[in-house]
Amino acid sequence: MEMDPSLNVLGEALRPCSQDPLTGFFRNGACDTCDQDQGSHTVCAIMTAEFLAFSKYVGNDLSTPRPEFGFPGLVPGDHWCLCASRFLQAHEEGLPPRVNLEATHQRALEIVPLEFLTAGARSD
Numbered sequence: 001m002e003m004d005p006s007l008n009v010l011g012e013a014l015r016p017c018s019q020d021p022l023t024g025f026f027r028n029g030a031c032d033t034c035d036q037d038q039g040s041h042t043v044c045a046i047m048t049a050e051f052l053a054f055s056k057y058v059g060n061d062l063s064t065p066r067p068e069f070g071f072p073g074l075v076p077g078d079h080w081c082l083c084a085s086r087f088l089q090a091h092e093e094g095l096p097p098r099v100n101l102e103a104t105h106q107r108a109l110e111i112v113p114l115e116f117l118t119a120g121a122r123s124d
Contacts, residue, residue: 001034007106009114015102017044018079021072031081031105040111044103045082047074051097054090079103084111091116 003026006014019029025037031044045051052063052074062080065073074080079100088111090096098120108117 001036003032003034004105004107006030006032008102009104009106009109009117010101011106012102014105015100017081017100017103021074021078021080023079023081025081031103031108033105033107039083040085040107041081042084042105042108043082043087043112043117044100045080045087045097046100047076047078047080048097049076050095051090052076054093054095055086058086058089060086084108088112088116091119096120 008014014030014032016029017023017031022029024030024032025034025041026032031042033040033042055062062074065071082097087096096116099117101117101121104117
């Protein structure tokens, strides 16, 4: 798999999203992507209790540990490379997580308008 250039939504070098828990399509801690990443795991989201409950409600339980997949379960405050379409859905429902723009891959913009990402952005 050939990784897309590691650029963020600001046109700069992509910053890491999280090493603990280890995130990303490539499990390299960054929201890097490629054509094989069907879910576009490109938004570096900062989990909130409200978002985790919403995600579980719509069928993507991110809070329950799944040790058989090496997934620790997420808690509020964790950073995670979220599918761009899930972020968009949460935004439309009024429950988006906060976003680290520097760690959000530019390909997220194929699905999510920049103004949606910047609405609750924070820098680390």
